[in-house]
Every structure is written in structure tokens, then in C-alpha cells.
């Protein structure tokens with residue numbers, strides 16, 4: 001019998017699996033599709049405090065997330081890196097009125113009518129700089145957009161702005177590396193394994209997966225993300241008053257819109273914000289939307305209306321308008337927000353809520369959360385389960401490197417140069433891509449190769465058989481989409497025919513692979 005059975009292979013399930021396995025618990029995790037197939041590959045991909053949550057006075061959430069940025073950056077300098085965000089300021093910009101800040105300003109400065117004075121923005125950025133004990137990331141600075149290169153891509157009316165720090169993270173890689181690390185510490189990770197029924201006994205759970213396989217575990221963790229409520233009601237058959245509010249967020253990807261490496265934070269006339277972020281070297285990522293989602297979570301798609309909204313929003317800032325014709329790809333995900341009865345999708349809390357149900361063997365339900373707080377969420381989950389597992393070792397994950405991430409936070413350039421020197425057949429792009437995906441393990445993946453041909457079949461865009469086999473053996477990839485849209489983003493560069501050929505190769509190879 002296992003100690004913990006975890007339903008859901010998103011960031012929260014895999015983060016809890018890694019933490020628990022490292023404390024010496026026996027862990028089994030079941031994911032109905034591929035790891036990170038749902039919300040955890042559809043985020044904006046930021047380790048961030050959430051500047052806009054300051055408007056809601058969510059200080060605890062913002063502080064915890066800000067503190068986490070540098071802890072996480074240290075543990076994974078390959079898949080996460082610092083980013084600078086340019087916030088162009090204009091006195092006429094509108095902010096959401098229905099926030100604690102908006103209401104307060106409405107009382108003391110009623111003439112502002114949804115606008116924010118520059119000093120308030122600067123105060124918010126000062127708080128953002130100082131709340132989380134920042135050590136690695138540079139501080140906020142003022143920008144003269146008439147001189148700074150960041151101003152060139154913008155309309156002339158933006159003359160002044162601010163620049164602050166947050167971090168990027170490859171969200172889906174974060175999940176597969178947590179799963180890999182959990183497996184290295186003894187966890188059993190099962191993908192394409194749907195949990196169809198769970199049955200509570202006095203001191204354990206009986207768990208049935210599709211195909212009728214049976215598992216037993218002392219405690220059950222429901223990390224089903226957008227399906228968390230469905231799992232409580234329809235898989236565990238427990239009545240509940242708690243639930244999730246499903247809020248869809250879509251992103252569009254265009255060819256690169258500007259020629260520097262900073263991001264933009266745009267405040268819209270409707271009071272919402274979006275980001276424009278340099279993406280995969282040749283592209284720009286723009287998002288997100290905020291729409292209540294009534295359909296199944298697996299049916300999240302970026303609608304034409306959302307695409308046009310994002311184009312129009314960005315066009316309020318960029319000198320050259322962004323049109324639907326610029327869009328090369330889009331993706332969409334559903335935020336599983338804890339249903340706290342908040343009035344709008346934008347205002348619903350982004351904080352996580354853990355509920356322990358002890359009417360028999362323990363069941364821990366995970367609601368909400370952010371990529372940024374996944375490690376802290378896992379620690380809190382294990383703290384709640386501690387009384388049932390007195391033998392579990394104490395918390396340990398802070399700053400402990402994920403696979404391949406055991407190098408300094410500013411070490412990527414040196415590691416890339418060393419990889420190129422050792423494998424001279426790699427192009428600059430190829431070497432950089434491998435270091436960003438595998439860190440110090442890139443050299444292990446390449447092994448004794450002396451030529452590109454030594455890496456086996458070439459699937460296009462620098463993807464080789466050696467890399468695909470590595471992803472199948474160590475990161476639970478089974479189908480082409482796992483490789484081209486989650487373990488990498490090479491789907492942006494490969495044709496439909498190339499992806500089909502890869503899928504055929506992987507289907508043939510699947511029968512003969514093991515994990516770890």
C-alpha cells in the first residue's frame with residue numbers, strides 16, 4: 001500500500017509528489033493525459049508576485065510569491081530566468097474601479113475616476129521591490145521612453161515609464177522536471193491513466209483507474225486543477241459546498257514584434273492588464289484574457305473574439321498595430337480559482353486553498369494556486385498531512401536544484417559556450433536551446449556524439465532521435481504533442497508532416513521504454 005496517491009499531473013500534483021517522495025513517503029501519481037496537458041502548460045509562464053494583486057491588497061499572496069521567485073530561480077536557472085518589464089505610463093490610463101485601491105481613491109481623490117496618479121504607481125512598484133526580500137533581481141527604475149530603445153516600438157504618446165523585475169519559467173518543463181525528480185526519489189508516475197473511482201475505507205483509499213487497475217493508499221490528494229470539484233463530486237462521490245470557478249485565459253503568439261529582450265506590461269482602457277513577452281527567440285507572446293468558462297476544462301480554446309481583443313489591446317500601445325494576420329499560434333487554459341463568490345473573473349482570488357477532509361482516511365483537496373507558489377503549496381499540503389505520517393522527514397525543497405539545474409543563476413552563457421566547445425557541430429541556437437531545456441544534463445543527453453548524424457534520426461528544427469529518446473525515458477513523453485508543445489515548443493518551427501513523422505516514430509518506440 002502506498003502512503004500517498006495523487007490525482008493530477010499538473011504543477012501542483014507533481015510538486016507535491018516530489019516533496020513527499022523526498023521526505024521518504026511512498027507516492028503514486030496518476031495523470032489522465034500527459035503531464036501539464038491542462039492549465040500548467042497554458043500559463044503566462046511567469047514566476048511573479050503579481051503586481052496587479054497589490055490593487056486588491058493581497059499582500060500575503062504577493063509577498064509569498066515575491067519571496068518564491070528567487071528561491072525557484074536558484075533551483076532551476078536553466079528553465080527560469082530574470083526578465084525586465086516595461087510599464088509605459090500615461091495619465092489617462094484606466095484601472096479597474098472595483099478594487100480596494102479603486103474604492104479608496106474614489107473616496108479621497110474622486111476626480112481621478114479610475115485613473116491612477118504616477119506617485120501611486122511608483123509606490124506600488126516600491127512595495128513590489130521591497131516586500132519579498134529581493135537579492136538577485138535588479139530594482140525598479142524610471143524610463144525616459146523618448147530615449148530608451150524600449151520606447152521605439154511604442155506610440156509616441158508614451159514618453160515615460162517604469163521598468164521592474166519578474167522571472168520567466170518554462171511552465172510545462174517545470175512540471176516534467178518535478179515529476180522526473182519525484183521518480184528519481186522513488187515515486188511512481190503514471191501518465192495517460194485516468195482515475196475513475198475512489199472508495200474510502202477507515203484507514204485507506206481504494207483507487208481504480210481506467211482499465212480496472214486497483215491501487216491502495218493511506219491518503220489521497222486531489223490535485224485535479226479545473227477538475228478538482230468534479231473529482232470530489234463524481235469520482236469520490238462526496239457532497240461539497242466548495243468548488244472552483246473556471247476562468248479561461250488565452251494567449252496569442254505573433255512573429256517577433258520588437259527587437260529587444262524586455263517585456264511590456266500594458267494597462268488597458270477596460271482596467272485589465274496584458275503582457276507582451278519575447279518568446280522562443282523569434283516570437284512575441286501576448287496575453288492574457290479573463291473569461292468565465294462554462295464548458296468542460298478540456299474545451300478551452302482561444303476564441304476569435306479573444307484573439308481580436310488581445311490584438312486591439314496591444315495596438316493601443318505598439319506603434320504598428322497588431323492584427324489577426326500576425327498571429328501564428330494561440331493557446332488557452334482554465335484557471336481553477338477557489339470559488340469565493342467574488343464579483344468578477346479578474347477579481348476572484350488567485351490564492352490557493354487546501355481542504356483536508358478527515359471523515360475516514362484523509363483526502364486533501366487542492367483549489368487554485370499559481371505556478372509561482374507551487375513549491376510553497378506542496379509544503380503546506382505536506383504540513384497538513386504530517387499528522388498521518390509522523391515518520392515523514394521535514395521540508396527540504398527550498399533551493400534544491402531540479403534535474404540539470406545545479407549551476408549558478410548567471411551560469412547559462414558559460415554552460416552554453418562549454419557545450420558548443422565540446423560539441424562543435426551544434427549551432428548557437430541549438431546549443432542555447434539544449435542548455436535552456438536540460439541544463440547540465442544536455443551533455444549527458446548528447447553523450448559521445450561527434451557529429452549531428454551520431455544523434456540518430458533528424459526530425460527537423462534541431463530535434464533529434466537522441467533527444468526524443470531522452471524525453472521518453474526521463475520525462476514521460478509518449479506522443480509527438482508531448483514533445484513539440486510541452487517538453488519543447490518546437491511545434492512553432494515544425495510542419496504538420498514533420499510532427500506526424502515524429503508521432504509515428506514515438507508510437508513505434510513506446511512499447512520499449514521505461515521511466516527515469
Ligand SMILES: Cc1cc2nc3c(=O)[nH]c(=O)nc-3n(C[C@H](O)[C@H](O)[C@H](O)COP(=O)(O)OP(=O)(O)OC[C@H]3O[C@@H](n4cnc5c(N)ncnc54)[C@H](O)[C@@H]3O)c2cc1C
Pocket residue numbers: 007008009010011012013030031032033034035036037038039040041042043044045046047048193194195196223224225226227231235247248249250288333334335336368369370371372373
Ligand atoms: C491563462 C493563465 C495564465 C496563468 N499565468 C500564470 C503565471 O504567469 N504565473 C503563475 O504563477 N500562475 C499562472 N497561472 C496559474 C497556473 O497556471 C495554475 O494555477 C496552475 O497551472 C494550476 O496547476 P494544477 O496542477 O492545479 O492544475 P492542472 O495543470 O490543470 O493539472 C490538473 C491535472 O489533473 C488531471 N486530472 C483531472 N482529472 C483527473 C482524473 N480523474 N484522473 C487523472 N488525472 C486527472 C488533468 O488532466 C490535469 O493535467 C495562469 C493560469 C492561466 C489559466
